[in-house]
Amino acid sequence: MDLVEIAPPAFDVDISLAYATDSNFTGRPVYARAECFLHPAAAEALARACETAAVLGYRIRLYDALRPSEAQWVLWNHTPDPDFLADPRRGSPHSRGVAVDLTLLDSDGNALDMGTGFDAFTPLSHHGSRGVGPTAQRNRLLLMGLMTDAGWDFYRNEWWHYQLFNARDYPLISDGDLPRPMMEQPVHGA
Numbered sequence: 001m002d003l004v005e006i007a008p009p010a011f012d013v014d015i016s017l018a019y020a021t022d023s024n025f026t027g028r029p030v031y032a033r034a035e036c037f038l039h040p041a042a043a044e045a046l047a048r049a050c051e052t053a054a055v056l057g058y059r060i061r062l063y064d065a066l067r068p069s070e071a072q073w074v075l076w077n078h079t080p081d082p083d084f085l086a087d088p089r090r091g092s093p094h095s096r097g098v099a100v101d102l103t104l105l106d107s108d109g110n111a112l113d114m115g116t117g118f119d120a121f122t123p124l125s126h127h128g129s130r131g132v133g134p135t136a137q138r139n140r141l142l143l144m145g146l147m148t149d150a151g152w153d154f155y156r157n158e159w160w161h162y163q164l165f166n167a168r169d170y171p172l173i174s175d176g177d178l179p180r181p182m183m184e185q186p187v188h189g190a
Contacts (some may be wrong), residue, residue, distance in 0.1 A: 002040055002041070003029075003037040003038065003039065003040075003066065003097060003113050003178065003179065004035055004037065004038050004043035004157050004172075005035070005036065005179070006037065006046065006062065006065055007036060007038040008040055008044070008065070010167065011043075011047065011050060011060075012044065012050050012054060012059060012060075013050060013059065013061070014059055014061040014062070014105055014109070015034070015036050015061075015062050016061050016062065016063060017031065017034045017035075017036060017062070017063065017064060017065075018064060018101075018118060018119065018153065019031050019064060019075075020032075020033070020034035020065045020182075023043075023073075023124040024119060025078070025079060025119045025121065026065070026074070026075065026078045026079075027135075028064060028072050030069060030074050030075065030142055030183075031153050031182045031183065032181075032182065032183055032184040033180060033182050034182075035178065035180055035183065036062060036137035037065060037097060037178065037179070038066055038097050038098070038100070039066075039096065039097035039098050039170055040097045041098065041164060041166075042099070042164055042185070044102060044151075045150050045151040045152055046060075046162065047150060048149075048150035048151065049146055049147055049149075049150035050098045050154065051160045052146045052150060053104060053146055056142075056146070057107050057163065058104045058105060058106060058107075058111070058112075058185060059104070059109075060102050060104060060105070061102060061103050061104070061105050061111060062064075062100060062101070062102050062117045062162060063101040063102060063103070063119075064094060064095070064098050064099075064100065064101040065097070065101075066095075066097040066101075066173060067089060067092060067095050067099075067176075068173060068174055068175040068177075068178065068182055068183055069095045069174045069175075070174060070175050070183050071136075071175075071182070071183060072086065072091070072092045072094065072095050073088045073090040074078075076088050079087045079121070081121060083106050083157055084119075084121045084125075084158065088117075091119050091168075091172045093131075093163035093164070093167035093168075093170075094163075095173055095174055096167060096168075096170035096171065097168045097170065097173055098163055098164040099160050099161065099162065099163035099164075099167060100110065100152075100161075100163075101118060101119075101158075101160045102143075102160060102161060102162070103118065103143070104139065104142065106107050106142050107185070108177050110137050112139040112142075112143075113133075113135050113136050113139055113141075114132075114136050114139055114140055114159050114160070115116045115129065115131075115132025115133065115136030115159070116132070116142070116159070117139070119160075125157060125158055125159055126156060126158075127140060127144065127154060127156050127157075127158075127159055128156065129164070131134065133143060139150045142157060143159070144159075145164045151164070151165075152164065152165075153167075154163045
């Protein structure tokens with residue numbers, strides 16, 4: 001399977017994969033390796049978004065990109081909430097390599113105020129939430145504008161999630177399909 005590794009200098013992004021750390025809603029690392037891959041079509045759209053962000057004086061911070069199907073099961077088994085997680089039986093756009101979770105950084109490297117943190121599973125995370133202040137609403141609209149201009153669709157419940165419009169047209173990707181596995185590999189006994 002052809003995948004594009006998302007890493008500087010080819011992509012001017014700050015990579016902060018939340019699921020490779022314990023700073024995510026599960027409270028533990030989901031990925032054993034902090035690898036960042038996308039399908040070539042999504043990588044092209046991300047490059048366009050990075051270019052637009054740079055023109056405006058911002059950088060993109062990636063919280064997640066391709067998420068192997070096995071990782072989707074880990075997340076779902078922890079919090080089976082279809083408002084914020086795709087049921088792994090259907091498959092997530094992340095598990096197809098055509099979705100990203102991200103935010104914008106200012107010129108000093110500080111994340112813009114989006115009203116909630118990444119993976120805040122609350123109605124305040126919805127794009128249309130009136131419960132966040134005007135600065136956060138403007139920042140969300142800025143992010144949405146540059147992402148949709150670059151060819152991404154948004155998910156209404158998560159200000160941080162963007163996917164290609166035809167995400168379900170792409171095949172699911174498991175950890176074994178990756179150039180380098182991201183998940184903990186089972187230890188085979190004697």
